[in-house]
Amino acid sequence: MHSFTVNASLQLVPIVQDRHPYEWVDEAIEIIKSSGIAHEVGPFATTLEGSYEEVIAVFHAVNEHLLSRGCAEWIVSFQLQARSGGPITGDEKTGKFR
Known part of the structure; x- marks a missing residue:
């Protein structure tokens, strides 16, 4: 994958009864x-912004952490936007609304 900036969102939904x-x-x-x-x-x-490799590494790190800490079950919704010709930033998409 290219090294341009990508955007992603990560939503974690733990399915647990051991703690909140x-x-x-x-x-x-x-x-x-x-x-x-x-x-x-x-x-x-949570929205993430970085290179494709950085964003995917964070996605993996979150899942590995949950597994290693004994989280019983979880759902991760993950969306990633990449552009082949250059970076894509969150500010480009939502800055006009701030």
Whole structure:
């Protein structure tokens, strides 16, 4: 894949009864934060912005973390937008609304 900036959204839905699902979501957000990738936490999903490799690495890191910590079950909704001719940024898409 190219090295241009891509946009993605990651929504985690833990299916658990051992603790409040938000606790698992908070751990996932910490993984995202510690990656250093540009991100914005929203009420339903977290948007990510970086190279394709960086974004996919964060996606894998979140899932590996949940598995290693014993999360019983989860759903991840993941959307990725890439452009073959150059970068695509969140600000390009939503900046006019801020």
